[in-house]
Amino acid sequence: MQDQQELILTLKTQIIESLNLQGMTPDEIDNNAPLFGEGLGLDSIDSLELMVLLERNYGIKIEDAREGRKAMESVTAMAQYISEHRTK
Amino acid sequence: MKPVYIISSSCISPQASFHNENLDIPLHHTNENVFYCIEPDYSKFINPVQIRRMSRALKMGFTAAIDCLQKAGDPRPQGIIIGTGKGCMTDTEQFLHSMREFNETALNPTNFIHSTYNQINGMVALNKKINSYNVTYVHRGFSFEHSLIDAMMLIDDGDAEMVLTGSFDEMTSEHFDVKQIWGFWKEEKIDSNQLMLSQTGGTIAGEGTSFYLLSNQKPSSIAVALQDIRTLYKPSNDDIKNTLNLILKDNEITHDDIDIIMLGESGDYHRQAPYQLIREALPMSQPLVFKHLCGEYDTSTNFAFWLSTEILQHQSIPRYLISPLNQLIKPSSSSIKTILIYNNYFEQNQSMILLRLAD
């Protein structure tokens, strides 16, 4: 559980950096809020950028945009997906 | 074609041209052979969600376009036509670098998307919900001119009453280096204020963006009309002279009617001859040079266009333009009705743009 919390914090920092969410801090991102549409308000290009993040940092290659969307529903979902699929 | 009127304009350049009502803006110069724009506070023009992904060229071009529309009360033009020689260089370079760094895997789509030349066209249309004719010209030293011609055609044909048009180009330090290797810039560092006095080849680099809302309706205040434009591809001296005569004849004016000739002289000693030709053909016109203020770039005529509209509107040559490079041959009080811009982009792309104070 401790590890998962750490992963979530790292992930949030990476999301902020990768999407250049200027002025945002990790605490401001709700773990369970949707990343896309409502919630953080990200769009389809952000979802592609997040896939780049997953591939570069965790060695996870998502081929299908639809599967990507599911894996990135929220920060919690993303951390879960990373734990299950990471190769680095 | 019928002349079109300039309803509003916005210019981001290496000078304090953005939102500066006072023509006597302070003069900026460089000793580095490269000019960069003075960038405005973008937060008033671009929302935080959008801005986080945008590179310099996008931010500058987009802001000038939006600002131009806002100054005119945010109308919905029936055309968006934009020129750029190089597009968003930063994004193109970054994508090339990441292809190498990450060996063609896990690349950022944003750089690729923004490297496409019609990005600003799409963003302006999307942001202002302008469903209309929308085209991007990417022809080096003709990019701005061909955008203007297209806008005039669209209005002349009655397909549009109002068209947003403009151009943008950015200089990156990497692109500056690449072109330095290929001999585009001067080998020795010079003061930009002395640009036209140097007796060497090459020029200095620059960048800039400006946008114009053009209309078939004359605004009630003092109005500047875009009268005519000609582009000349690799012309001979005779072609240049003939085109000059033709543009005068077609617009029913004589050599003496050209009050100011705005010359794109770049300080390149080897490329001075065509300008000399124009100077000699128009001995009664006040010659003014401008590239010591903005540097050389594909769409530098957009800066000359902006300067010319300002001069016509204010009926005076701004003090900062007057220098050893631009000595006045006429009293500064004489009226200014007609300006001809002549530019010669590395011999290949040459253009003449005729601007007049509307009657």
Place this chain on the structure above:
Amino acid sequence: MKGRLIVSGLGIYTALGKGVEANNYALQSMQHGLSSLDYLKTIHANAFPFGEIKKSAEELIQEAELQDNKGFTRTSLLGILALKEAYIQAKIPFSNSLRIGIINATSVGGMCEVERYYFDVLDQVGDFSEYSDTIDCADCTHRIADYFGIKHYVTTISTACSSSANAIMLGARLIQKGIIDIAVCGGTDALTRFTINGFNSLKNIDKNHCRPFDANRNGLNLGEGAAYIILESEQSCRERGASPLVEFAGFSNFNEAFHPTAPNPEGEGAYQVMKLALEKAHLNPSDIDYINAHGTATLTNDESESNAMKRLFPVLPKFGSTKCYTGHTLAAAGAIEAVFSIQSILKGAVYANLNFETPMPETGFIPQLNYESGLDIQHVMSNSFAFGGNNASLIFSKIKTS
């Protein structure tokens, strides 16, 4: 200019072959031109099928019979070779006093060479000065213009995947305005690592052969090529002793302002642009005999385009995409497909939309599934939609003999 606008020459070079006849033959035999890459070096060479032209730079230089081949990019060479065919058909002499303009289109211009030498130039290894002008879109246009001696109007358009459709439109407008008498319009794009990696970063390249309008479509295939058409007034064409091929009847450019890269799934922009082109041509939807669809086989394009066709056409004409043969040739696609559309009229034929199995649930549409000839094709519509919401639609018509 008054009177009709005429197409008097066609030239094309794609993965299907060089020239109109080779392309016709492939379409007729339902033979696609997709394969793994033999000439472009990229880690994706065997990962996806591509519409690559199986010629090396040296072979293309030879075909173009260049005296001095310094600095010619693949993009320029393909353009020159395609235009040569159109020049011959339109009976335009190489040196002439005609008022000819070139409206060229490209998406990445000289990038095919830039990406090979870029870092060597930065590191100052080797001499690449012959390519010093290739980092833009104008270089290929200059090279083509100089080869054919075109001077009167020389320009380049880049609106991503609708670029050359827009070039054709501009050519028509410049003639109608009297700025030029003859317009050389089209586009050229070579395959580059830049675009392959770009589209791959958007996750919309299919690992298999693309399946336009299929429910299980999974993205596009990229290709390369060039095509040009010669436009002029009917009078100019007849006076020069050239033969009119078809009429360029209508066109439209319309930005849908929906999303930076994706089309409106409802197809609003596609609907408007097709409708406006019909209005310009004074035609009704029922007049259209064949639609050469944009049909990239991406999830969003085909949904959007199908929905738009469903809304505009009470009775759906024969339609299909030819990108399953050539790959998506980006800025050249509009002109390549204009050539296919014109050939459809001249040959009375429509082309098979390859790899189709299952209709999309949204519309249930079934595209043309086999090559069919002996038809009376009067009017063909050719669609090109692009990034940034830049949509274009062209209509070509059979010349009425009065």
